[in-house]
Amino acid sequence: MTTFFEDFSVGDEAxxxxxxxTEAEIREFAxxxxxxxxxxxxxxxxxxxxxxxxxxxxxxxxxxTMRMLVDEFLSETAALGAKGVDELRWRRPVRPGETxxxxxxxxxxxxxxERRGLVRVRITTANGDGEEVCSMVALTMFARREGGEGEN
Amino acid sequence: MTTFFEDFSVGDEAxxxxxxxTEAEIREFAxxxxxxxxxxxxxxxxxxxxxxxxxxxxxxxxxxTMRMLVDEFLSETAALGAKGVDELRWRRPVRPGETxxxxxxxxxxxxxxERRGLVRVRITTANGDGEEVCSMVALTMFARREGGEGEN
Numbered sequence: 001m002t003t004f005f006e007d008f009s010v011g012d013e014a015x016x017x018x019x020x021x022t023e024a025e026i027r028e029f030a031x032x033x034x035x036x037x038x039x040x041x042x043x044x045x046x047x048x049x050x051x052x053x054x055x056x057x058x059x060x061x062x063x064x065t066m067r068m069l070v071d072e073f074l075s076e077t078a079a080l081g082a083k084g085v086d087e088l089r090w091r092r093p094v095r096p097g098e099t100x101x102x103x104x105x106x107x108x109x110x111x112x113x114e115r116r117g118l119v120r121v122r123i124t125t126a127n128g129d130g131e132e133v134c135s136m137v138a139l140t141m142f143a144r145r146e147g148g149e150g151e152n
Numbered sequence: 153m154t155t156f157f158e159d160f161s162v163g164d165e166a167x168x169x170x171x172x173x174t175e176a177e178i179r180e181f182a183x184x185x186x187x188x189x190x191x192x193x194x195x196x197x198x199x200x201x202x203x204x205x206x207x208x209x210x211x212x213x214x215x216x217t218m219r220m221l222v223d224e225f226l227s228e229t230a231a232l233g234a235k236g237v238d239e240l241r242w243r244r245p246v247r248p249g250e251t252x253x254x255x256x257x258x259x260x261x262x263x264x265x266e267r268r269g270l271v272r273v274r275i276t277t278a279n280g281d282g283e284e285v286c287s288m289v290a291l292t293m294f295a296r297r298e299g300g301e302g303e304n
Contacts, residue, residue, distance in 0.1 A: 033215035035222055036231065050232060058234055059215050063185035066211050070187055079188065080202060082210055082242065089236035 003077040005109065005117035005142040012106040017068030021056060023096035029060040055093040061100075061134050062088070065125045068102045078143035080116055088136040092127070099128045107137065116141050155229040157261065157269035157294040164258040169220030173208060175248035181212040207245040213252075213286050214240070217277045220254045230295035232268055240288040244279070251280045259289065268293050 023042065030039035034057035038049040045054040056064075094100070108120040118141055125134040175194065182191035186209035190201040197206040208216075246252070260272040270293055277286040 029215075033219045035219075036226065036233075038233070055233075057218070058236075059211070059218050063181075063211050063215065066209070067185045067187075074188065081188075081190070084210075084239070084241035085237070086240070087236070087238060088240060090234065 001076070003142075005078070005111070005119065005144045008106050008109050008119050008142070010106050010108060013104065014073065015101065015103045016072040017100065017102045019064045019068055019100040021064070021094055021096060021098045021100060023054060026054060026056045026060065026094075026096060029063070030057050033057065034059055051093045053095060055095055058090040058134070061090060061094050061125060062136070064100055065102055065123065065134060068100070069104075069123070073102075073104060074140075080141040080143055083118070083139040083141065085139065086137045088134075090134050092131055092133045094127065094133050098133075100133065101126050111144070112141070114144065116143050153228070155294075157230070157263070157271065157296045160258050160261050160271050160294070162258050162260060165256065166225065167253065167255045168224040169252065169254045171216045171220055171252040173216070173246055173248060173250045173252060175206060178206060178208045178212065178246075178248060181215070182209050185209065186211055203245045205247060207247055210242040210286070213242060213246050213277060214288070216252055217254055217275065217286060220252070221256075221275070225254075225256060232293040232295055235270070235291040235293065237291065238289045240286075242286050244283055244285045246279070246285050250285075252285065253278055263296070264293070266296065268295050 027040055030036070038045045038051060038055060039057045042054045046052065103124045103126065105122045106119060107122055109117060111117045118139060121138050121140055123136050123138055124132055127133050179192055182188070188209075190197045190203060190207060191209045192206075194206045198204065255276045255278065257274045258271060259274055261269060263269045270291055273290050273292055275288050275290055276284055279285050
């Protein structure tokens with residue numbers, strides 16, 4: 001069953017996902033998109049970095065978070081893409097061997113046109129110790145039910 | 153020559169980068185991190201999407217932007233990573249065949265500890281027609297010159 005704009009309510013929460021972070025994937029993402037040495041060079045990162053070892057690019061962390069969101073949240077919805085993100089914060093380093101999960105909370109729902117509405121969602125990514133590694137507020141568009149006219 | 157925190161001044165601007173967006177890379181990124189059909193399925197996207205064709209994941213756009221930033225901005229600096237990003241907006245779809253470039257503007261510089269400072273940078277990504285496709289304000293940390301005590 002597809003979830004439409006009207007099916008979201010402020011305060012709804014969900015928790016899901018289990019993404020195993022590997023050194024190989026950290027380095028592969030970084031070689032393509034963020035080739036800074038503390039993401040690509042484990043020896044130098046251990047010797048010189050303020051993080052004490054290789055860490056994932058923040059953009060890799062948001063990408064892994066997105067994968068969990070698509071697999072377990074967006075895929076059964078009438079999602080139309082996102083306008084943007086506010087208050088994106090990388091709060092803790094993400095290291096090889098960690099397992100990430102996601103928590104979502106609906107903050108606001110706003111009808112925009114007859115066809116779609118905007119949902120503000122707080123998205124929090126945690127590591128296996130339950131520590132927040134990343135958080136953001138996403139502005140996500142969802143289709144409205146056909147003929148749906150209910151304003152909320 | 154390495155650029156340290158003290159070398160940034162409010163108002164500094166730069167423009168650089170030339171990233172060719174291909175359908176193959178859009179689909180490859182999306183298959184890994186954002187497998188929504190309007191990023192992975194060109195036929196369905198052309199027939200059904202409000203964008204009229206396949207478009208890059210917003211997280212792919214930020215990743216491509218990051219690659220240009222690392223290659224032409226961060227790589228010669230004492231960058232220490234970023235705390236986060238404010239006001240990230242995906243303003244226009246990014247399509248196969250476009251060429252992206254980046255503009256940066258230094259908004260604020262704040263010493264944080266003896267060793268590092270925070271630089272707020274407006275980052276704007278444009279397509280080949282000069283249209284903004286993405287913008288954000290990044291909170292980026294840079295090392296201070298050794299023994300540097302100048303507060304600005």
